Amino acid sequence: MAAAARAPEPSAPHIPVLLRPLLRAVAPVSGTWIDGTLGAGGYARGLLQAGAATVIGVDRDPLALDLARDWGADYGDRLVLVRDTFSNMDAHADAVDGVVLDLGVSSMQLDLAERGFSFLRDGPLDMRMSQDGPTAADLVNDTPEGDLADILFLYGEERASRRIARAIVRARSAAPIKTTLHLAEIVEKCLPRAKPGQAHPATRSFQALRIAVNDEFGELVAGLETAERALKPGGKLAVVTFHSIEDRMVKRFLQAKSGGGGGGSRHAPALTPAPAEFDVPQRKAIGPDADELSENPRARSAKLRVAIRTDAPATPADRKAIGMPLLKGER
Numbered sequence: 001m002a003a004a005a006r007a008p009e010p011s012a013p014h015i016p017v018l019l020r021p022l023l024r025a026v027a028p029v030s031g032t033w034i035d036g037t038l039g040a041g042g043y044a045r046g047l048l049q050a051g052a053a054t055v056i057g058v059d060r061d062p063l064a065l066d067l068a069r070d071w072g073a074d075y076g077d078r079l080v081l082v083r084d085t086f087s088n089m090d091a092h093a094d095a096v097d098g099v100v101l102d103l104g105v106s107s108m109q110l111d112l113a114e115r116g117f118s119f120l121r122d123g124p125l126d127m128r129m130s131q132d133g134p135t136a137a138d139l140v141n142d143t144p145e146g147d148l149a150d151i152l153f154l155y156g157e158e159r160a161s162r163r164i165a166r167a168i169v170r171a172r173s174a175a176p177i178k179t180t181l182h183l184a185e186i187v188e189k190c191l192p193r194a195k196p197g198q199a200h201p202a203t204r205s206f207q208a209l210r211i212a213v214n215d216e217f218g219e220l221v222a223g224l225e226t227a228e229r230a231l232k233p234g235g236k237l238a239v240v241t242f243h244s245i246e247d248r249m250v251k252r253f254l255q256a257k258s259g260g261g262g263g264g265s266r267h268a269p270a271l272t273p274a275p276a277e278f279d280v281p282q283r284k285a286i287g288p289d290a291d292e293l294s295e296n297p298r299a300r301s302a303k304l305r306v307a308i309r310t311d312a313p314a315t316p317a318d319r320k321a322i323g324m325p326l327l328k329g330e331r
Contacts, residue, residue, distance in 0.1 A: 015296040016042025018304045021286050023050050025306045026236045031097030036086030038064050039106040056080045060130040087222035090230040098236040099227040119184035119202040127213045136209045140177050145169045154325035156208025164190045224253050231309035238306045247303045252322035254280050254307050275312035
């Protein structure tokens with residue numbers, strides 16, 4: 001296991017995305033909540049200040065928990081820290097009043113060059129949220145070309161995936177790809193130069209590799225399932241996403257679980273619908289308002305979806321039906 005990353009230097013305060021609309025959507029806040037993606041603690045603090053009696057902060061990143069021991073001291077035993085993945089959160093509490101999930105990579109992970117998440121900072125090609133297990137360098141240097149192209153296309157929606165995978169294999173045959181800037185340079189050479197205002201050419205490739213290293217889509221489905229098991233009837237689920245694949249998965253999960261997943265074939269016998277496991281008060285995702293965008297440009301792609309647990313028994317989700325991208329061995 002690699003040495004733990006240092007804590008970031010103090011800078012501008014962390015701004016949790018969509019916190020104000022989230023707190024409005026789940027009000028009144030009370031009882032026990034799970035923040036399944038603790039990160040820098042913005043949501044946990046917001047919930048505690050809004051009236052939660054206890055927040056169980058779950059994170060797989062030991063750095064997040066190290067930082068929380070400092071700011072969390074103000075809340076005493078109202079904040080409980082757990083190192084784990086959010087797909088296992090129901091092992092730590094059940095019959096909770098609410099669950100919050102903020103998906104994707106945190107700003108503190110991006111800001112540390114040695115974590116290897118950013119194509120803008122030179123560092124080891126790592127990308128592990130848990131700081132253990134195979135790294136992005138292992139994936140880039142050991143994965144067959146066809147499988148690498150599938151990861152880039154399915155997880156990053158990168159249209160030039162085959163060209164980039166071919167360039168990576170060619171480069172690694174000369175020398176292992178070990179750093180973020182080395183990989184970013186390889187990807188950049190495969191794509192047109194970005195115009196002003198466009199995303200960096202390596203954005204989609206880095207996203208895809210990060211998702212693969214951390215099994216983020218598998219974690220998302222399992223996390224939604226475990227949130228369903230952990231919530232008591234009337235408990236609230238709030239999920240913040242940052243890109244279209246995640247939002248599609250959350251949307252379809254909630255559609256299926258609330259009886260809105262489609263009626264099947266008109267030629268087949270009518271089926272008795274399963275009891276709804278969630279109520280979804282607002283079908284349309286909640287986005288940032290103008291004030292939030294001026295405060296925090298990172299919020300521009302964020303979407304919030306909120307649902308309320310019923311008393312129907314929890315059931316597994318159909319990964320294919322909710323739009324989870326499946327690699328060759330998973331189909």
